[in-house]
Amino acid sequence: MLVVSLSGSPALKSRSGVVLEHARHWLQAHDVNVQALKIRDFAAEDLLYAHFDSPQVIDFIEAVKQADGLLIGTPVYKASFSGALKTLLDLLPERSLHGKVVLPLATGGSIAHMLAVDYALKPVLSALKCQEVLHGIFAIDTQISYSNNEQGGELDDILTERLHEGLEHFHHGLLRRVQARHSLAGGHLKLAL
Numbered sequence: 001m002l003v004v005s006l007s008g009s010p011a012l013k014s015r016s017g018v019v020l021e022h023a024r025h026w027l028q029a030h031d032v033n034v035q036a037l038k039i040r041d042f043a044a045e046d047l048l049y050a051h052f053d054s055p056q057v058i059d060f061i062e063a064v065k066q067a068d069g070l071l072i073g074t075p076v077y078k079a080s081f082s083g084a085l086k087t088l089l090d091l092l093p094e095r096s097l098h099g100k101v102v103l104p105l106a107t108g109g110s111i112a113h114m115l116a117v118d119y120a121l122k123p124v125l126s127a128l129k130c131q132e133v134l135h136g137i138f139a140i141d142t143q144i145s146y147s148n149n150e151q152g153g154e155l156d157d158i159l160t161e162r163l164h165e166g167l168e169h170f171h172h173g174l175l176r177r178v179q180a181r182h183s184l185a186g187g188h189l190k191l192a193l
């Protein structure tokens with residue numbers, strides 16, 4: 001099983017990045033391969049000028065195509081997900097998320113915009129033909145503390161519990177998708193015989 005983890009924070013030191021890192025460790029401990037990508041890894045010009053032919057963007061599109069699911073992490077910016085993340089999602093072909101399971105994770109300064117994933121990110125994922133967007137996990141900044149290294153940090157107990165619960169659902173969704181793919185392949189094989 002392959003998951004693309006996408007960090008939509010433009011910040012070097014990122015709270016949503018800390019949550020994504022915890023999620024990555026959990027998934028890897030459950031035998032899921034995770035390809036971790038950050039919006040910061042992309043050339044700003046490719047994103048701003050929509051360079052569909054950039055090798056990095058082509059690689060990203062291919063990684064999404066191969067993935068069974070996506071973890072998308074974003075800070076809340078002005079009551080929505082980050083604009084930087086939108087510039088990247090805009091480069092994906094229209095049916096890119098068809099058949100994938102997506103778990104959104106968002107962090108914000110307060111609970112005021114805890115529904116940002118629902119009213120802002122979910123419509124974009126649905127425009128990319130995702131049929132299985134799981135309940136997003138929202139955390140406020142005070143639930144995440146940084147450690148001394150660049151991306152490390154700790155989550156409080158409540159957030160850890162909610163994250164693990166969300167990841168369990170995500171994992172089940174991934175397993176269902178892989179089983180469906182295998183039974184489809186089995187069906188094709190029977191038809192060929």
Ligand SMILES: Cc1cc2nc3c(=O)[nH]c(=O)nc-3n(C[C@H](O)[C@H](O)[C@H](O)COP(=O)(O)O)c2cc1C
Nearest residue numbers: 009011014015016075076077078079107108109110
């Ligand atoms: C430009 C900017 C806009 C923000 N707008 C909001 C907002 O509208 N609502 C909110 O709850 N937090 C807002 N915040 C706070 C961030 O969402 C919060 O600190 C988040 O955890 C940052 O995530 P990151 O460290 O992964 O970048 C904003 C922060 C910045 C820098």
